[in-house]
Amino acid sequence: MKILVALKRVADPANHNKVKIPASGDRIDTAGLEWQINPFDLYALETALRLTENGKNPKKREGEVVVLTIGPKETETNLRSALATGADRAIRIEAVDEELDGRLVAHALAKIVEEEKPDVVMMGKQVVDSETNMVGQVLAELLDWPMATFAATIQEQPDGLLVEREVDGGVAKVKVTLPAVVTVDLRIVSPTSVRSKHTEAGFKYPYEEVRFAPLPAIMQAKKKPLAIKNLSELTPDLKSTTRYVKYEAPPGRKAGIKVKDVQELVQKLATEAKVI
Amino acid sequence: MIEWSEQHQAIFSAFRRFVQQEIAPLRDELEHGTLPPYDVLRKMFATFGLKELAEMRFAKALEQDAAADRPASDSEQDDGVGGDMVAMQMIPIIELSRVSPGMVTALGVSAGLTAGTILSRGTRAQKERWGRELLTLDRIGAWAITEPGSGSDAFGAMTSTARRDGDEYLLNGNKTFITNGPYADTIVFICKLDEGNDPKVRKVLSFVLDRGMPGLTQSKPLRKMGLHASPTGELFLEDVRVGRERLLGETEEISYRTGAKDTFKTERTGVVAMALGIVEECLELCVNYAKTRVQFGKPIGEFQLIQLKIAKMEVARMNIQNLAFRLIELARKGKKMSLAEASACKLYCAGAASEVALEAVQLFGGNGYMAEYRVEQLARDAKVLQIYGGTDEIQVSQIARSLLE
Ligand SMILES: Cc1cc2nc3c(=O)[nH]c(=O)nc-3n(C[C@H](O)[C@H](O)[C@H](O)COP(=O)(O)OP(=O)(O)OC[C@H]3O[C@@H](n4cnc5c(N)ncnc54)[C@H](O)[C@@H]3O)c2cc1C
Numbered sequence: 224m225k226i227l228v229a230l231k232r233v234a235d236p237a238n239h240n241k242v243k244i245p246a247s248g249d250r251i252d253t254a255g256l257e258w259q260i261n262p263f264d265l266y267a268l269e270t271a272l273r274l275t276e277n278g279k280n281p282k283k284r285e286g287e288v289v290v291l292t293i294g295p296k297e298t299e300t301n302l303r304s305a306l307a308t309g310a311d312r313a314i315r316i317e318a319v320d321e322e323l324d325g326r327l328v329a330h331a332l333a334k335i336v337e338e339e340k341p342d343v344v345m346m347g348k349q350v351v352d353s354e355t356n357m358v359g360q361v362l363a364e365l366l367d368w369p370m371a372t373f374a375a376t377i378q379e380q381p382d383g384l385l386v387e388r389e390v391d392g393g394v395a396k397v398k399v400t401l402p403a404v405v406t407v408d409l410r411i412v413s414p415t416s417v418r419s420k421h422t423e424a425g426f427k428y429p430y431e432e433v434r435f436a437p438l439p440a441i442m443q444a445k446k447k448p449l450a451i452k453n454l455s456e457l458t459p460d461l462k463s464t465t466r467y468v469k470y471e472a473p474p475g476r477k478a479g480i481k482v483k484d485v486q487e488l489v490q491k492l493a494t495e496a497k498v499i
Numbered sequence: 500m501i502e503w504s505e506q507h508q509a510i511f512s513a514f515r516r517f518v519q520q521e522i523a524p525l526r527d528e529l530e531h532g533t534l535p536p537y538d539v540l541r542k543m544f545a546t547f548g549l550k551e552l553a554e555m556r557f558a559k560a561l562e563q564d565a566a567a568d569r570p571a572s573d574s575e576q577d578d579g580v581g582g583d584m585v586a587m588q589m590i591p592i593i594e595l596s597r598v599s600p601g602m603v604t605a606l607g608v609s610a611g612l613t614a615g616t617i618l619s620r621g622t623r624a625q626k627e628r629w630g631r632e633l634l635t636l637d638r639i640g641a642w643a644i645t646e647p648g649s650g651s652d653a654f655g656a657m658t659s660t661a662r663r664d665g666d667e668y669l670l671n672g673n674k675t676f677i678t679n680g681p682y683a684d685t686i687v688f689i690c691k692l693d694e695g696n697d698p699k700v701r702k703v704l705s706f707v708l709d710r711g712m713p714g715l716t717q718s719k720p721l722r723k724m725g726l727h728a729s730p731t732g733e734l735f736l737e738d739v740r741v742g743r744e745r746l747l748g749e750t751e752e753i754s755y756r757t758g759a760k761d762t763f764k765t766e767r768t769g770v771v772a773m774a775l776g777i778v779e780e781c782l783e784l785c786v787n788y789a790k791t792r793v794q795f796g797k798p799i800g801e802f803q804l805i806q807l808k809i810a811k812m813e814v815a816r817m818n819i820q821n822l823a824f825r826l827i828e829l830a831r832k833g834k835k836m837s838l839a840e841a842s843a844c845k846l847y848c849a850g851a852a853s854e855v856a857l858e859a860v861q862l863f864g865g866n867g868y869m870a871e872y873r874v875e876q877l878a879r880d881a882k883v884l885q886i887y888g889g890t891d892e893i894q895v896s897q898i899a900r901s902l903l904e
Binding site: 300432435436438440445 | 510551
């Protein structure tokens with residue numbers, strides 16, 4: 224199986240107290256922020272690795288994992304770290320973050336899919352910066368491929384993937400034939416969530432997150448191929464159609480109050496907070 | 500070298516994540532000495548492929564031994580690979596030291612000092628018997644020179660003895676402050692060959708002992724000021740009978756004193772990475788605290804006396820980091836520091852780490868004195884850097900001697 228994993232770099236969520244919005248409110252000042260791969264995309268990478276290996280022998284790739292990001296040169300650091308984690312090769316599409324939106328990203332991905340012909344395009348269900356949650360869905364539409372979003376478990380079957388999706392009020396089971404677009408939710412990295420046809424039933428991964436890159440792999444990541452493409456060549460006629468009108472910090476939290484007893488608490492929850 | 504490369508950064512962030520996920524949650528148990536550090540260290544080795552790297556290093560050392568008559572310790576001196584090895588060894592130490600300098604000590608004494616001694620002094624059979632498993636952490640090692648009556652004057656006042664008994668030796672003596680002593684599987688025991696001669700002129704020999712040998716007692720961990728994640732204990736030897744195959748090098752002709760300098764150098768330069776981790780952690784914690792702790796209506800970072808503390812910490816961080824870069828660069832060129840230089844490094848880094856960590860306690864005020872805020876642990880842990888591996892005073896005298904001689 225060949226899987227294309229789309230990764231986006233986001234400001235480290237632990238940096239939240241460093242985020243500044245200038246008085247003009249027309250942008251977010253990203254100076255001084257540390258960057259990392261969007262956590263859901265890391266889960267997608269882990270999922271892709273699990274789908275292309277026998278869990279007992281994760282060093283041997285049964286298939287190919289290609290990682291891709293759209294962004295400036297610095298994002299190559301993130302690609303290298305994905306390569307160290309186990310991906311086979313990387314593609315970076317040169318672009319600056321400001322000129323992108325979800326639709327444009329989906330179009331660029333569709334172009335790459337034409338060239339690469341993966342069996343699965345995989346990514347996080349959403350990014351933790353803008354929380355847009357649209358690239359996977361738009362991409363599936365552009366490609367006219369089946370899609371499974373918010374995947375919580377995936378089992379490889381002879382004729383496709385059996386995916387359990389988290390939906391309001393429960394879990395929906397869908398079967399997608401390949402090629403397909405899959406976006407993943409956080410439960411996907413549980414020890415038994417993903418099983419490739421190479422992994423025996425009952426196998427449990429001994430961790431619940433993206434795997435660590437071993438030191439020798441970090442050293443060798445430099446030698447893995449990293450191709451560079453240009454956004455303007457992939458999507459010459461397209462521009463971002465999203466305009467950010469204004470940025471504003473959320474209002475500070477008001478101080479809490481103390482209640483006398485349970486009765487008062489229940490009453491306030493009902494009449495003031497209106498949550499019960 | 501003027502900065503960490505992108506690859507180095509990747510290694511840093513991988514270890515930082517491991518330390519945060521796997522070690523930070525165990526801090527209390529490690530601090531109270533209820534959890535020996537070895538299984539976590541083994542997990543770290545398994546996670547990062549360090550075990551395979553250790554196997555490779557071991558195989559390479561043996562190969563080069565066979566190829567040339569060069570000692571194994573010179574095996575890393577070629578075309579920049581040595582520098583990368585040094586950097587790759589330093590980075591995990593830096594990251595671990597931010598949370599647990601004790602774990603670094605336990606690891607360093609086992610896979611560094613003890614394994615290193617056997618690999619540089621042992622016969623091929625001895626290297627194969629003990630070296631590999633020490634490097635991979637399958638066995639835990641201890642290295643014992645200090646005695647109740649002999650510390651700084653380690654060789655002069657040493658009373659542990661080996662006496663010939665036919666083809667064998669009988670070993671006697673007490674060792675103290677021995678890192679990993681309580682749990683060690685393999686112990687390098689350093690003593691004097693008693694031929695009935697004047698103790699001053701006796702040969703110094705070293706033997707490899709295994710846990711459970713008749714006559715060998717390993718004490719429980721001693722209670723101490725800090726470094727709780729590193730178990731420290733005493734060893735008691737009463738007529739421990741050993742064959743010649745346990746005498747390192749299988750010869751009485753090479754005294755332990757020769758080549759001891761190399762051991763001291765490695766030990767002393769190892770302190771650089773530990774000090775860097777401690778200082779980086781203190782600085783980061785202090786900067787955050789200075790920004791968020793409000794007194795007299797403003798963040799304490801706006802008071803000049805607090806600024807002075809932070810600025811001095813940054814100066815120490817830069818100095819120590821530069822020494823780390825220098826060590827890497829030297830290794831790249833196949834060079835090593837002189838003993839006096841290594842002593843100067845240790846003297847500076849140990850002092851700076853201690854001072855920074857104590858100032859961090861001060862900056863945090865009452866919270867700094869509380870375990871929850873972690874700087875008090877770092878202050879207690881940092882202090883040992885000025886004592887073990889040769890006290891500050893011993894470093895001073897060695898630096899001065901080399902300048903004055
Ligand atoms: C946590 C810990 C772990 C250790 N691990 C090990 C280990 O694994 N293996 C091992 O063999 N040892 C180990 N040691 C022992 C350590 O190396 C010694 O404690 C150290 O060398 C100092 O010796 P001492 O404690 O006997 O102090 P002493 O030598 O008695 O020194 C007392 C004081 O006198 C000063 N002094 C001594 N001589 C001079 C001089 N010539 N000029 C000026 N001042 C002098 C010292 O600097 C010190 O301030 C460990 C110690 C500690 C604390």
